[in-house]
Amino acid sequence: MSQNSQTPRGEMVTFMLNGAEVQADPNWNLLEAIQFYGIDIPTLCYDEGLTPYGVCRLCVVEIGSGDRTKLVTSCMHPVREGLEVRTHSNRVIKTRKMIMELLIARCPSSKKLQDMAALLELKEVRFKPLNDDCILCGLCVRMCEEQMVAKAIGFAGRGTDRYITTPFDMTSEECRRCGACMYICPACELRCQGPQAETVLCSGCINTEPVCASEYGDAMCFMVPCLSCVKGPEDVK
Amino acid sequence: MTVDESRLDSIIDEYNAEPGSLISILQDIQAEYNYLPAESLEYVASRLNIPRVQVFGVATFFKAFSLKPKGKQQIHVCMGTACHVRGSKRVLEELERKLEIKAGDTTENGEYTLETVNCVGACALGPVVVENEEYHGQMTPIKVENLLNGK
Structure with missing residues (x-):
């Protein structure tokens, strides 16, 4: 032993x-x-x-x-x-921040991406925002195929024209409307509607105080540790 | 256009209805109809026992496949670097004017389809226009008229 x-x-x-x-x-x-x-x-x-x-x-x-x-x-x-x-490592963090910057420029309206960008301490987005609602992560496609065994959605097109769709872009017979694709989607949950919601980057989240959820009724930022949407207590009107 | 299922069957059987032969099957259907009718894709999916969305994905992925009917005469204008610097843009504009369609479209009578390609590998001949696999080098807007008149 x-x-x-x-x-x-x-x-x-x-x-x-x-x-x-x-x-x-x-x-x-x-x-x-x-x-x-x-x-x-x-x-x-x-x-x-x-x-x-x-x-x-x-x-x-x-x-x-x-x-x-x-x-x-x-x-x-x-x-x-x-x-x-x-x-x-430095190289990893630098690369990861660049990837995050590209993702968030594509899809600035996603809460999950905004939260993740704040955790990575991303401070600026140098790319033109696309305001897309999909990052082509394929989670919904795999969810539909592997867990729901419906195979109702998939990728179509390629390169910059790639998108997720049902066969022939029509309502799919295979789809049972279970909603698993929406459940797993990291992009379609709306972001915090805090004080600067119109900016590409929900800046200010990098700072930690105070808890924005208690300051703003419609705020949806529940990060741990709380990364508030305001810079400090003096910014809260 | 209705799809002849027996014809599709013979194409599919040629490849033993193997899902791995999907691209080859679609190529043969494209050769047969000049495009991929939606019903044929549905039929292929059911015969190969694969999801319809997979067939749709493959059919939209490759530029060689088209879901819209194509014209009898397919004109490809090369827009590669060598052709571009020698004025392929003017050739394309002339074709668009003559055929009264934009690049990527088909004329209403189903006669011509005009498309741009990025390189046909004949840069020394640029600007190149490929009409139904036939290469026409050193094209000019003036020569476009002769090309369309079949000379």
């Missing part, structure tokens, strides 16, 4: 996560292992019940060492023996 506890259990693999030696089930992907060890990295297109898709790119991590490092999406990368993973 004492001998066994010294050796890795079963088929576990050992790798380095932010400098610490950790073990993980080889069937996991990197994101699962990272989350298992309590490290919080943002992701929009990943859901436990669905196959990983790797399109939002927010879960990028840096693997490798020395000059031979590269960025990979952790939700698509398997855990392997001897990996060296860094989840919050």
